[in-house]
Amino acid sequence: MECCRGLRRPPAFALSYALLAPNPHNRQPWLIDLEKDNQFALYRDETRDLPHTDPYHRQIFIGLGCFLELMSIAATLRNKTAKIELFPEIPDDAVARVQLAEGGDVDPLADHILARRSCKEPFLDKPVPKDMAIALGGYGTVFTEDKEVDRIRALTWEAWLTEMHTHRTLKESVDLMRFGKTEINADPDGIDLGGPFLESLMLAGILTRENQLDPRTTGFQEGIKLYREMLSATPAYIALTTAENNRQDQIDAGRRWLRLNLETTRLGLALHPVSQALQEFDEMEPHYHRAHELLANPGETVQMLGRLGYGPETPPTPRWPLATRIMNE
Numbered sequence: 001m002e003c004c005r006g007l008r009r010p011p012a013f014a015l016s017y018a019l020l021a022p023n024p025h026n027r028q029p030w031l032i033d034l035e036k037d038n039q040f041a042l043y044r045d046e047t048r049d050l051p052h053t054d055p056y057h058r059q060i061f062i063g064l065g066c067f068l069e070l071m072s073i074a075a076t077l078r079n080k081t082a083k084i085e086l087f088p089e090i091p092d093d094a095v096a097r098v099q100l101a102e103g104g105d106v107d108p109l110a111d112h113i114l115a116r117r118s119c120k121e122p123f124l125d126k127p128v129p130k131d132m133a134i135a136l137g138g139y140g141t142v143f144t145e146d147k148e149v150d151r152i153r154a155l156t157w158e159a160w161l162t163e164m165h166t167h168r169t170l171k172e173s174v175d176l177m178r179f180g181k182t183e184i185n186a187d188p189d190g191i192d193l194g195g196p197f198l199e200s201l202m203l204a205g206i207l208t209r210e211n212q213l214d215p216r217t218t219g220f221q222e223g224i225k226l227y228r229e230m231l232s233a234t235p236a237y238i239a240l241t242t243a244e245n246n247r248q249d250q251i252d253a254g255r256r257w258l259r260l261n262l263e264t265t266r267l268g269l270a271l272h273p274v275s276q277a278l279q280e281f282d283e284m285e286p287h288y289h290r291a292h293e294l295l296a297n298p299g300e301t302v303q304m305l306g307r308l309g310y311g312p313e314t315p316p317t318p319r320w321p322l323a324t325r326i327m328n329e
């Protein structure tokens with residue numbers, strides 16, 4: 001009966017939603033210390049960093065921002081208000097301390113938590129309606145004009161090819177691929193390759209870990225073709241920028257991205273982060289520079305770039321259960 005005491009504490013409700021937050025490569029870099037009945041500390045699990053594609057952990061902190069915002073929205077379903085202190089003095093390695101206070105109204109975006117996705121599919125050849133583009137302008141800069149969309153599309157494609165043809169960054173992703181149901185269930189994180197279509201390619205030997213690392217193979221080339229089609233089928237983009245680029249800015253960008261993703265869900269729109277051009281490794285530098293030219297004012301940092309449009313419904317991605325993310329369970 002001693003087991004899972006923490007899961008009966010009030011924060012567990014909000015945390016069980018928070019772990020559905022979008023996060024880079026689905027690494028789920030969160031660890032929780034349940035300090036008191038209505039209080040917990042959030043830590044970054046450094047074993048889940050992405051040293052090659054995210055050497056300064058910028059994307060990981062954006063994911064932690066998504067987690068905090070989702071937790072805070074979910075808490076309102078129990079009429080609680082999350083009071084978040086970022087980077088408290090004690091302990092000095094915590095990302096945040098959160099207290100759940102009584103009171104507050106339900107956040108209307110809470111209705112869309114379970115349907116939210118990062119939609120990694122081709123979008124319909126259908127424009128994003130003007131009124132929606134204007135409404136989403138409150139979260140970031142929306143790009144819908146043909147010329148600018150073409151330029152951003154070319155950038156995302158070239159940047160993606162650069163990540164694919166840089167062995168160490170490609171390998172970082174391939175190492176995180178989970179091939180089929182058994183691997184996904186054993187490690188419910190990373191890049192889940194499941195479902196009947198991909199599993200039959202695995203059985204036929206076309207989709208394997210080895211050929212995903214070798215650009216000369218048919219399996220690799222098929223993957224490139226699929227990704228090219230997906231990236232091309234994009235009618236609009238949205239970019240989130242910040243004036244500075246400190247940890248607080250990164251957390252704030254994540255909180256904004258999460259709200260944007262719930263809002264697009266509410267509007268029936270699909271959203272898909274495409275982060276390659278924003279990655280900070282040497283080979284990506286020309287695309288990083290171009291991304292900032294196209295998407296930001298001088299001096300700003302582009303924190304997120306997303307494809308925006310109408311996409312198909314997609315299944316949820318896997319998650320580690322809450323009990324495995326609680327340090328003192």
Ligand SMILES: Cc1cc2nc3c(=O)[nH]c(=O)nc-3n(C[C@H](O)[C@H](O)[C@H](O)COP(=O)(O)O)c2cc1C
Pocket residue numbers: 020021022023024025026059060062063066116117118119120272273274275276316317
């Ligand atoms: C900071 C950040 C960067 C991301 N970059 C990409 C990306 O470049 N390509 C991509 O397909 N998904 C990207 N994602 C989406 C994650 O892969 C996705 O959130 C994760 O797999 C969980 O899936 P879900 O959002 O559908 O729940 C990113 C998410 C975050 C928060």
